[in-house]
Amino acid sequence: MASEPVDGVDVPWEEARRANLANWEDRVPLHVEAYHTAALRNDPDHLSSVVRTDLEALLPHMPGKSLRGVDLCHLQCHIGTDTVSLARAGARVTGIDFSPAALDAAATLAADCGVTADWIQTDVLDARAAVDRHLGTTRQFDVVYTSIGTIGWLNDLDLWAGQVASLLNPGGVFYLRDGHPMLGTLDEFAPNLSVRYRYFGGGRALQWDEAGTYVGDGTVEHTRTYEWPHPVSEVVTVLLRQGLELVALDEGKTLPWQFSPRMSPVTAEPDSDFAWPAAERDLVPCTFTVIARRP
Numbered sequence: 001m002a003s004e005p006v007d008g009v010d011v012p013w014e015e016a017r018r019a020n021l022a023n024w025e026d027r028v029p030l031h032v033e034a035y036h037t038a039a040l041r042n043d044p045d046h047l048s049s050v051v052r053t054d055l056e057a058l059l060p061h062m063p064g065k066s067l068r069g070v071d072l073c074h075l076q077c078h079i080g081t082d083t084v085s086l087a088r089a090g091a092r093v094t095g096i097d098f099s100p101a102a103l104d105a106a107a108t109l110a111a112d113c114g115v116t117a118d119w120i121q122t123d124v125l126d127a128r129a130a131v132d133r134h135l136g137t138t139r140q141f142d143v144v145y146t147s148i149g150t151i152g153w154l155n156d157l158d159l160w161a162g163q164v165a166s167l168l169n170p171g172g173v174f175y176l177r178d179g180h181p182m183l184g185t186l187d188e189f190a191p192n193l194s195v196r197y198r199y200f201g202g203g204r205a206l207q208w209d210e211a212g213t214y215v216g217d218g219t220v221e222h223t224r225t226y227e228w229p230h231p232v233s234e235v236v237t238v239l240l241r242q243g244l245e246l247v248a249l250d251e252g253k254t255l256p257w258q259f260s261p262r263m264s265p266v267t268a269e270p271d272s273d274f275a276w277p278a279a280e281r282d283l284v285p286c287t288f289t290v291i292a293r294r295p
Contacts, residue, residue, distance in 0.1 A: 006207040007198065009226065013155050016205060016226035017123070020153055021098055026220035027213050028079060028101040034213075035081045036271050041112050044088075049271040050148050050177075050256050051085035057289055058143075058175050061247060067091040073131070073141040073167050075124050076150040080106025080117070086145065087115045094118040094135070096127050124150075125159050128166040140169040147177045148256055148287075151235065152184070152227045155203065161238035168294040174244060179259070180251060180285040181231050188260040193276075193284055201229045232288055244292040252287035259286070 039046045047055075059065045068090035074083045077095035079102050087093045087110070095117055097103055103119045110117045122130035124146075131139055144167050154160050164174050187196035197206065205226040211219040236246060254266055254273035265272035275281055 003209040005197075005209075007204070009205040009207045010203075011205050011207070011226055016155065017098075019222065019224045020226060022222035023220055023225045024078075024099045025101045026222050028099065028105050030213055030218040030220070031079055032105050033218075035079060037079070037081060037109055039271070040081060040084055040109065044113070047085040047088060048081045049269075049273060051082050051089065053252075053256070053273070054082075054145075054147055054175065054177055055089060057177070057248070057250065057291065058145075058173070061173055061291055061293075062143075067143075070142045071140075071169075072143040072145055073127075075127060075144060075146040075164075076153075077106060077119075078102050080109050080119075082147060083117060084110050084113050084115050087117060088113075091143070092116075094120065094131070094141070096120045096122060096124060096130065098123045125154065125156065125163060127163040131167065140172070141167050142169055142172050143175060144168055144172065145175045147175070149179065151176070151178055151230055154230075155205070155228050157230055157234055157238045158241070161242045161244075164239070165242035165244055165294060168244075170294055172294050173247070174239065174290075174292045174294070176235070176291075177252075177287055177289040179255065180288045181229055182284055183255070183259060183286050184229060186260070186284065191262075193280055198229050200231055201234065203228075235288075235290060239290065239292050244294055246290070247293050248289070248291040250289040251285035252289065253281050253285065255286040 070091045072091040073094045075096050077083045077097045083093050083095040100121050103121050107119050120130050120134050144164050185195045185197045185199045187194045205228050208225045209223045211223050254275045256273050258274045263274040266275050
């Protein structure tokens with residue numbers, strides 16, 4: 001049973017990181033089952049629903065409108081379903097995540113799918129140094145990619161943006177799609193669209209104690225997690241501050257997980273996106289997408 005979240009928590013980063021890592025380690029076996037990994041293993045042409053959506057936005061900004069031959073770094077890659085899908089779309093992929101269990105699962109999935117990838121275990125806020133250690137100090141990427149459920153786990157987006165910029169080749173593209181921070185203000189269990197949580201961050205965390213995860217029915221042993229709200233203005237500003245140029249900013253009406261019990265699948269596919277009831281779909285954004293380029 002979930003307890004009431006505690007807002008405005010001033011928690012040291014290392015303490016929050018330890019709690020979040022323990023929770024995400026517990027999630028791995030649950031997510032291996034719930035993320036439709038069998039579809040990737042059984043069908044060599046299958047791509048994750050997240051990547052299918054992301055490619056529509058990303059490819060128009062790529063040379064030849066393709067990932068063929070593109071060197072891509074996937075930050076916060078989790079169990080690798082999206083990383084493998086990006087490799088199938090033509091990219092040479094490097095996946096970065098702080099969870100050893102997640103990277104073990106990602107490496108197993110990639111091997112089963114016949115996909116070659118580099119996997120680096122590190123905090124995303126130390127990604128540049130970790131790439132230096134594993135792949136060499138001259139290694140840069142044509143695309144740095146992160147998508148869905150990522151930046152809310154980070155307390156310092158200035159440091160994050162610095163990592164992104166330092167990993168990109170000149171002319172390289174950064175791609176981000178995530179849950180919209182406005183969506184994150186809503187009470188997921190309310191009978192209507194009702195604001196409950198902060199939109200603006202201010203460095204204070206939201207503390208959760210939940211045994212479940214956002215997919216499947218299993219439970220985790222380590223239930224406490226910490227997340228930080230980041231408004232769209234903050235995300236864009238930290239990237240601009242690092243010298244990146246904003247190429248595109250978009251907002252979406254569907255979500256690749258069921259944020260609220262009132263959301264319904266958009267299609268009959270097992271990995272369908274979810275949406276609010278039709279009468280509410282134009283009232284609040286579900287995702288936002290930022291595409292930026294290093295000059």
